[in-house]
Amino acid sequence: xxxxxxxxxxxxxxxxxxxxxxxxxxxxxxxxxxxxxxxxxxxxxxxxxxxxxxxxxxxxxxxxxxxxxxxxxxxxxxxxxxxxxxxxxxxxxxxxxxxxxxxxxxxxxxxxxxxxxxxxxxxxxxxxxxxxxxxxxxxxxxxxxxxxxxxxxxxxxxxxxxxxxxxxxxxxxxxxxxxxxxxxxxxxxxxxxxxxxxxxxxxxxxxxxxxxxxxxxxxxxxxxxxxxxxxxxxxxxxxxxxxxxxxxxxxxxxxxxxxxxxxxxxxxxxxxxxxxxxxxxxxxxxxxxxxxxxxxxxxxxxxxxxxxxxxxxxxxxxxxxxxxxxxxxxxxxxxxxxxxxxxxxxxxxxxxxxxxxxxxxxxxxxxxxxxxxxxxxxxxxxxxxxxxxxxxxxxxxxxxxxxxxxxxxxxxxxxxxxxxxxxxxxxxxxxxxxxxxxxxxxxxxxxxxxxxxxxxxxxxxxxxxxxxxxxxxxxxxxxxxxxxxxxxxxxxxxxxxxxxxxxxxxxxxxxxxxxxxxxxxxxxxxxxxxxxxxxxxxxxxxxxxxxxxxxxxxxxxxxxxxxxxxxxxxxxxxxxxxxxxxxxxxxxxxxxxxxxxxxxxxxxxxxxxxxxxxxxxxxxxxxxxxxxxxxxxxxxxxxxxxxxxxxxxxxxxxxxxxxxxxxxxxxxxxxxxxxxxxxxxxxxxxxxxxxxxxxxxxxxxxxxxxxxxxxxxxxxxxxxxxxxxxxxxxxxxxxxxxxxxxxxxxxxxxxxxxxxxxxxxxxxxxxxxxxxxxxxxxxxxxxxxxxxxxxxxxxxxxxxxxxxxxxxxxxxxxxxxxxxxxxxxxxxxxxxxxxxx
Numbered sequence: 026x027x028x029x030x031x032x033x034x035x036x037x038x039x040x041x042x043x044x045x046x047x048x049x050x051x052x053x054x055x056x057x058x059x060x061x062x063x064x065x066x067x068x069x070x071x072x073x074x075x076x077x078x079x080x081x082x083x084x085x086x087x088x089x090x091x092x093x094x095x096x097x098x099x100x101x102x103x104x105x106x107x108x109x110x111x112x113x114x115x116x117x118x119x120x121x122x123x124x125x126x127x128x129x130x131x132x133x134x135x136x137x138x139x140x141x142x143x144x145x146x147x148x149x150x151x152x153x154x155x156x157x158x159x160x161x162x163x164x165x166x167x168x169x170x171x172x173x174x175x176x177x178x179x180x181x182x183x184x185x186x187x188x189x190x191x192x193x194x195x196x197x198x199x200x201x202x203x204x205x206x207x208x209x210x211x212x213x214x215x216x217x218x219x220x221x222x223x224x225x226x227x228x229x230x231x232x233x234x235x236x237x238x239x240x241x242x243x244x245x246x247x248x249x250x251x252x253x254x255x256x257x258x259x260x261x262x263x264x265x266x267x268x269x270x271x272x273x274x275x276x277x278x279x280x281x282x283x284x285x286x287x288x289x290x291x292x293x294x295x296x297x298x299x300x301x302x303x304x305x306x307x308x309x310x311x312x313x314x315x316x317x318x319x320x321x322x323x324x325x326x327x328x329x330x331x332x333x334x335x336x337x338x339x340x341x342x343x344x345x346x347x348x349x350x351x352x353x354x355x356x357x358x359x360x361x362x363x364x365x366x367x368x369x370x371x372x373x374x375x376x377x378x379x380x381x382x383x384x385x386x387x388x389x390x391x392x393x394x395x396x397x398x399x400x401x402x403x404x405x406x407x408x409x410x411x412x413x414x415x416x417x418x419x420x421x422x423x424x425x426x427x428x429x430x431x432x433x434x435x436x437x438x439x440x441x442x443x444x445x446x447x448x449x450x451x452x453x454x455x456x457x458x459x460x461x462x463x464x465x466x467x468x469x470x471x472x473x474x475x476x477x478x479x480x481x482x483x484x485x486x487x488x489x490x491x492x493x494x495x496x497x498x499x500x501x502x503x504x505x506x507x508x509x510x511x512x513x514x515x516x517x518x519x520x521x522x523x524x525x526x527x528x529x530x531x532x533x534x535x536x537x538x539x540x541x542x543x544x545x546x547x548x549x550x551x552x553x554x555x556x557x558x559x560x561x562x563x564x565x566x567x568x569x570x571x572x573x574x575x576x577x578x579x580x581x582x583x584x585x586x587x588x589x590x591x592x593x594x595x596x597x598x599x600x601x602x603x604x605x606x607x608x609x610x611x612x613x614x615x616x617x618x619x620x621x622x623x624x625x626x627x628x629x630x631x632x633x634x635x636x637x638x639x640x641x642x643x644x645x646x647x648x649x650x651x652x653x654x655x656x657x658x659x660x661x662x663x664x665x666x667x668x669x670x671x672x673x674x675x676x677x678x679x680x681x682x683x684x685x686x687x688x689x690x691x692x693x694x695x696x697x698x699x700x701x702x703x704x705x706x707x708x709x710x711x712x713x714x715x716x717x718x719x720x721x722x723x724x725x726x727x728x729x730x731x732x733x734x735x736x737x738x739x740x741x742x743x744x745x746x747x748x749x750x751x752x753x754x755x756x757x758x759x760x761x762x763x764x765x766x767x768x769x770x771x772x773x774x775x776x777x778x779x780x781x782x783x784x785x786x787x788x789x790x791x792x793x794x795x796x797x798x799x800x801x802x803x804x805x806x807x808x809x810x811x812x813x814x815x816x817x818x819x820x821x822x823x824x825x826x827x828x829x830x831x832x833x834x835x836x837x838x839x840x841x842x843x844x845x846x847x848x849x850x851x852x853x854x855x856x857x858x859x860x861x862x
Contacts, residue, residue, distance in 0.1 A: 042073040042157055045150040053151060054353030056340060057143055057188040060090055060181045066150050067095060067177055074157035076100035077168065084238030087219035090181035092238060094133075097156050097173040099165075102129055109172060110246055116378070117247055117324065117385040118460040119421060124382075130374035131248035132367055133174040133325075135316055136359075138225045140183020141215035141336030142256035144352060148359035149177045155364065164364070167371035174246060180217075180224050180235065187215025187336060199340035201349050203259070207339045213635030214336060220647070221639025222844065225253070226312075226482070228319035229468065230845030231419060232643070244323075244421050249377040250287075250370045251325045253316030254359050256335040260345045262301035263358050264331035265291040268310045268317070274474050275393065275463050276310050276321055279380050283326045283373070290369040294361045312482035313467050322464045324384045326377075330362050385460050392457035394466045396436065398503040400427065400446075401453040402495035407512070408535025408595045410453065412847065413492050420468075423459045425505020427452040435497040436471055438489040439775075441759070441805055446497045454505035471498060472806045483755020483781065485807025486845075490757050490777040493533075493848025514591045517560070517600035523573070524600035526612055527587050528559065531567035531771040534648065534847060537854040539594035540569060541651040544622045546586050549575040552859055554616040554767070557609025559601050564609075567770025567859070570617050572604070618862045623670035623700075625651070625857065628682070630658030637676035637704065640841040644853065648844075658682045666694040671857060674707035676839060683710070692716055696829025702856050705782070708835045712786065718793040718826045719835050722785050722816070755781050756807030760797045760822050760838075767859035768796045768825055768834065771851045777805060778822065779846050783813045784837045786821035797823040797852075823852065825860055832861040 045053040048066050058066075071078040079096040086092060096106060112128055114120040134152070136145035153175065156164050178184055187210065195207040202208075213221055218233055227236040257264065266284040288304055295302045308329050310318050320327035332355050334342075340352045370377060403410065403426065417424055427448050435446045457465055467473075468488050489496035517524070529536060531552075543550050551570040556563065576583045591598045604612035611617075625645070629638045645653040656664055656672075661682065666672065672694075683691060695701050703711050712719040758780045762769040769776075776797065788795045799820045809817065825834045834856045840849025 040073060042154070043069060044154055052353075053147060054340075054351065054356050057191055057352075058147060058150075059188055059192075060146075060178060060185045063146055063150070063177060064091060064093070067093070067153065070150075070153045070157050071095060075159055076103060077157055077159075078153075079103060079106070081242070083242045084234065086180075086182045087234055088182045088185075090185070092179075092181070092235060093177070094242065095153060095175045095177065097153075097168065097175060098129065098171070099168050102168075102172055106172070113247060114245075116382040118389050119247075128378050129169075130171045130250065130370050130377040131174065131246055132171050132250045132370045133176070133243065133246065133248040133252075133320075134363055134366070135176045135179050135251070135253045137177075137184050138179040138253060138316060139216045139223070139255060139335075140180045140185070140218070141187040141210060142254075142334075143184055143187055143215070143336075144256060144332055144334055144338075144355040145254035145359050146178045146184060147352065148254070148356045148363065149175060151356065151360045152363045153177075155360075156367075163368075167367050170371040170374040171367060173367060174248065176239070179239065182219045183215045183217050185215075190215070191339060195339065201341040201343045203337070203343055208337050208342055210336050212631045212633075213638075216336070217635060217639065220643040221635045222643065223636060225255075225316055226314050226843055227845075228316060229314035229486075230843065231416075232844035237419070240319075241419065243320075244419075247323060248320070248325055249381050250328075250366065251316065251320035252328045252330060252363070252366050254363070255329060255331045256338070256355070257331045257333055258335065259333055259337050259342055259350060261331070261333040262303060263295065263333065263362075264303055264306070264308060264329070265362055266328045267305055268329070269306050269308055271309050271311045273311050273313070273318065273322075273467065275467055277384065279384075280321055280326055283377070283380075284328060286373065287326065287328065287366055287369045290365040291362050294365050295358075298357075298361070300358060311473075311484070313486065315482075322467050323461070324381055324463075328366070330359065332358050384463075388462040389458060389460055392462035392466070394457065394470065396466075396470070396498040396500055397457045398499040398501065399455040399465070399469045399489075400435070400448050400497045400499060400503070401455075401489065403427075403449060403452040406530070406532040406535070407597050409492060409494065409533035409847070411595050412533070412535065413488070413494065414453070416488075417455070420461065420464060422455065422461050422465055424453055424455045426450075426508045427454050427503070428506035433499060433501065435499040438471060438487070438496045438498070441471075446499075448497070448503075451509055454503055456502065456505060458502060469498065483779065483807065485755060485757040485779065485805075487757070487806060490805070491779075491846050491848060493777065512597065514596070515588050515598045515600060517602075522600070523584065525603055526570055526572040526601050528564060528599045528601055529569040529571070529591070529596055530564065531569060532851070533771075534850045534854075535594050535596050536569070536771070537851060538649045539590055539596045540620065540854075540858065541649040542590045542594065543571065543587070544620065545651070546590070548579065548583070548586055550620045551612075551617045552620050552767075552770070552862060553610065554618060554862075555610055557606040557611075559606050559612070560603070561607075562599065565771070566765065567767070567855070569620075570612050572612060575619075620858055620862065621670070623857065624654070624668065625671040625673065626654045626656045626664075626666075626669040627673040627675065628658055628661060629655050629675075632658055632679060632682050633675055633677035634706065636843075637706075637839065640839070640844055641673055641675050641704075643844055644841050644850070648850070649854070662687055662690075666691070666699060667697070669699070671700045671702065674701070674703045674710075676705035677707060679707055679710040688714070692828065695831035695833060698830040700832045700834065700861055702834045702836065704836045705839050708837050711833070711835070716828065717833065718789045719821070720787045720789075722787055722820075754808040755779055756809045757805040758799055758817065759803045759805050761800050761803070763794070763796050766794055766796045766825075767862060768794070768823065768852065768855050770855050770859055776852070777848060778838050778840070779842055779849075780809075780817065780838055781842070782838075783816045784820050784822060785816045786837060788819070788821055789824055789826065793824060793826040795821055795824045797821075825856075834860055
């Protein structure tokens with residue numbers, strides 16, 4: 026649901042087809058257009074396009090703005106649009122029925138996924154006008170062979186944040202000086218959505234509302250071509266395909282070749298106009314969650330287009346070479362690339378359709394890769410498995426369940442070795458023999474092969490690691506069967522019984538959501554600090570215990586609340602008839618402690634990473650539904666911290682936020698009983714400072730470097746590659762855990778972390794708890810340079826220290842990164858609710 030009432034647009038009026046400038050009342054490119062006015066123009070064009078366009082709303086943003094695509098085609102094709110869509114899915118094998126060979130190609134164009142890369146939503150108005158104009162013989166000819174789906178603004182909230190700011194601060198006559206106010210966006214900028222997530226990194230993971238609804242519609246169409254329109258720095262020209270290395274190995278030769286073909290169409294129009302451009306640099310096709318790679322792994326020709334400019338450019342900006350870059354120029358470039366893409370798809374539509382069908386036929390019958398089946402242990406947490414299958418459903422990935430128990434050989438994700446594995450009946454089975462097998466391979470492969478280490482983003486993301494699930498990759502095909510009947514959410518009690526207590530295991534985000542809802546309903550909850558056995562079942566530390574004693578004020582609502590919240594969160598709860606434990610602490614023991622309902626604050630503002638803050642904000646509001654107070658860094662010194670139990674410092678540079686005096690005040694608050702949680706850069710800021718036990722390792726000595734003086738002789742052409750030895754490109758590491766500590770409750774002896782920086786901390790000494798560390802041979806997957814691997818050995822990752830009556834929790838690695846690394850979220854929940862109990 027949106028945070029505010031849906032922001033609708035005015036009803037467009039019938040009449041002649043108007044150009045953007047005629048409708049807006051100002052020349053296109055002379056200013057930025059607010060989102061509502063953009064949609065008004067879309068409505069006007071659609072209504073006066075002579076039956077060539079339809080609008081399909083597909084959702085709303087968190088702030089309530091409309092998300093929609095414009096469907097463009099000939100009147101004949103639009104009249105049979107659903108037939109075309111279903112036929113396309115039949116060609117992919119995702120629907121059954123006879124396939125019609127005569128089919129227009131489907132082209133999807135996405136604009137403005139980064140809000141302050143705002144030229145693309147200006148350009149799209151001209152693109153729509155040209156496609157609607159019956160007098161434009163070229164576009165009408167192209168539409169004979171293609172259906173075009175146009176998303177005029179993927180990220181309205183971010184765009185509106187930028188446009189409103191720019192229109193407010195710009196000079197009456199736009200000032201081209203790069204020092205002018207209008208070229209310097211304030212924190213957090215307009216790039217991100219409401220929760221400051223980068224939607225162009227969210228295609229595969231779909232953590233954000235905009236991504237979920239957009240990709241759901243995308244998967245109902247599966248276009249043959251997808252182009253994503255962006256901007257880069259002011260002094261860069263224009264980028265179009267072919268892409269740079271590394272290409273993921275599952276980008277087919279045909280897809281590479283057609284990137285070149287579309288690139289040739291763009292090259293011709295750019296050469297004709299003497300516009301500068303570059304290809305085959307910077308923008309690779311590896312990480313699977315971009316607007317070019319995700320479509321590519323779903324059978325499309327996926328491409329990124331980048332125009333120089335972005336949020337720094339405004340309407341006019343002076344470049345370093347002395348020229349002035351205008352919004353009108355930027356519009357012209359994106360407009361030309363849009364039309365060239367449509368033309369290329371139209372001219373080659375027969376090949377596109379043939380290769381599209383071939384792509385999915387091969388996927389179903391001859392899937393690539395070493396492994397043909399992926400198995401996930403069904404004995405794991407039911408809530409986490411349910412979240413996992415819901416994710417597979419969104420991706421159109423088919424799955425089933427192991428029909429019997431069997432022993433076989435396979436890659437064990439937990440150990441990182443190929444060994445004999447035990448598949449149990451009803452384990453989750455994902456076969457590669459299905460239409461989406463390429464996507465399955467990309468998302469499940471234990472180790473992604475990088476042909477060039479100079480890649481743009483993270484290099485490891487395998488779903489079993491991300492979800493923290495026990496899994497195996499098998500070389501042999503295993504046919505999945507049906508699922509057994511689901512177990513009831515609450516077991517151990519018959520109708521009418523009043524159990525002594527309810528016991529819930531602690532192992533996933535769903536359990537954390539359950540706890541959050543109970544606490545907000547004023548249900549008193551306890552947590553077991555040690556393992557115990559009750560009524561024949563073993564329970565680990567972290568188990569939630571909800572006793573009737575202490576909740577008497579709820580009366581008969583007690584049982585209803587527990588059961589209703591268990592059903593809502595999707596967790597399994599066991600009713601027990603006695604407080605006696607066969608082994609371990611009884612339920613009334615001091616080792617079964619009350620969970621407090623903390624008041625939590627998080628810092629935001631200048632100096633704090635916008636995306637890191639957004640990950641924390643989204644975690645509270647959208648994932649566990651627990652209240653959090655956002656505290657601005659600019660007024661933090663006036664905030665009475667005693668009003669808060671927990672303070673979170675997301676990643677950032679805190680040098681200007683915490684002066685020496687302010688840091689002393691912060692420590693005094695901790696000593697008085699506060700809990701400070703410092704993530705990534707915040708942990709680095711506290712390291713080596715007085716009273717904080719986190720310390721960095723000593724710098725590498727120069728002795729080894731001096732031993733080989735030729736190391737100083739470097740080629741200038743290799744300058745890009747020099748830092749690689751010290752770089753971690755989003756690699757998976759096996760963190761060793763002390764799961765007797767509350768910070769690691771719910772985990773086994775290890776946790777797979779997505780490490781993105783060369784953590785270089787000593788183990789903490791007396792007074793500190795080294796809860797998560799990297800030892801030797803902790804690397805699991807992804808690219809990490811030689812020097813980085815050395816530093817990521819015998820290194821602190823997460824832990825805590827007592828400071829007076831309070832605690833400091835250090836998380837040198839961020840378990841909430843981009844919201845998709847599900848396996849780490851319980852760590853953050855433990856820090857919030859269990860540490861210091």
